[in-house]
Amino acid sequence: MSAWLISLEGTEAGRTLATGLALLAAILHAVFGALQKGRHDPWLSRGAIDASYCLMAAPFALFVVPWPEPHMWPIFAGAVVIHVGYKVLQAMAYSRGAYTVVYPVVRGTGPLFTVIGAWLIFGERFTPVQWGGVAVLLTGIYGLALYNLRHYVLQRETMPLALGLAVATGVFVALYTTYDAYGIRAAADPFTFLAWFFMFDGLSILPIAYARWRAMAVRPALGPLMARGVTGGVVAFFSFGAIMLATRLDKVGQAAVLRETSTVFAALIGWLVLKETVGPRRIALMGLIAAGAVIVEFGG
Template sequence: METFVVLLVLLSALLHATWNAFLHLSEDRIWLLGMMAIPYLVISAIGVIVLPMPAPAAWPFIGASAVLECGYLLALIRAYRSGDFGQIYPIARGLSPMLVFVGALVFANEALKPLAAIGVALVSLGIVSLAFRRGMRFSGESVPFALLTGLFISTYSVVDGIGARVAGNGLSYIMWVYLIWNIPQFLLAWHWRGGVKGLFIGRTVVLKGMAAGVLALTAYCMIIEAYRYLPIATVSALRELSSIFAVLIGCVFMGEKLTARRLVACVLVTLGAVLIRI
């Protein structure tokens, strides 16, 4: 069972890097988030009807997660305004494994075995080092928001890890989270683009935007289920292998260079993941 859950997390990592590439390449990220909100709203509305209600103790976590998700997306949009995808994404994702490790220890009383803890540290170190390239400077505007994004990620990861367990049904928990925070997200995009004509600008691009939403929704539903079977810090660290996928996507589709330094960073991340699995 654990092997299957690990594979599920790795697939989630690939899907996550893919939808972030969609967001990075979009010329209008508010519009894209509006399109992404549509499948979220449709599927979550169905989910809250057909799935059992979360346990009463889960509602504070649902509310907190919805607020944190909104903050995360706003910070991520600002971070992507300038800066390289292969840099901003690793900075945003690289902080979270160690922060989640601390948060899970403090709030969920989850202590990893020493080898797994070393693996988490290697994953964080490797991911953050992916962001650095000789001769390239970071934008002063993008880096602080990438760091803020990482803080939001680690916080909602701990909240969701605990909330999914308290709720009794992980999918029911995340359906309510998605429903609550995607309503204001869609309304923001609606207002930003001036209503129907501005939002639904063409069948092809609208379908691409909705496809990004399906990828994002599917990716995190997998993570929520994984939280029920593996320690929160373990899931978070394995999930951040998405940074390796992000580097590959940047190289293949965006013309970003794959340097020796980045290859070493990928080896560190992979080694960390192996230690976690062992």
């Protein structure tokens, strides 16, 4: 499968597959975010998810995929450091702000800086039409965040800090997206990068999650928490794996923008699962996000 995937790089079929993978990542990333923000403490949810996908990845990393080349070890170390920063900031933001407000800000900040990073590192260029699409998408995402902020009454006192943390988290989203794209392109076998990345990354946040669980006066039952972790681990494999493969097959910036249609799916989750109201204004803003992604995809 690795040889087939590598053969698609730079081809029209590869671009089509990258588009599908980026949209799959968008849907699953919204699910992943909702799982982390759910009824459990975000730190504990993240720890359970990471522990699960670490255990799932270990057999593949150790016994299935080819062993990483020597130059990959420092790349893995850098990825772990960046992802720890992202996870800490995201958990802090989710602890202080409503999911429907924080999530769009995170996802809106990420693609703008990713497009800039892809230009600086990979020499990618967006056409004026594509930049217009980015502007339309960001207008929809930030508009959705502002709308939710005005109509969400809980956690108002911590919301300014939550929004600041959300912007910082978005910068780290851009950083890890660009860096991971560099990492998966540096590996001879993309699945080697994925397996070892998930194993190393799954270990990184566990000490923080365990310390937080130990310090709780009333500790949540481990059964439901780990069940959520297993579900989240499977979702993470397909979500993060899909976007990483997409960035190897096609433009990093373009894949990153398409992934941010996850904000639309997050709003749908809020409506269908969390029973939040979705009025005509939110529908219009979600339409802008989708329109922006379409412009970016076909404006090249």
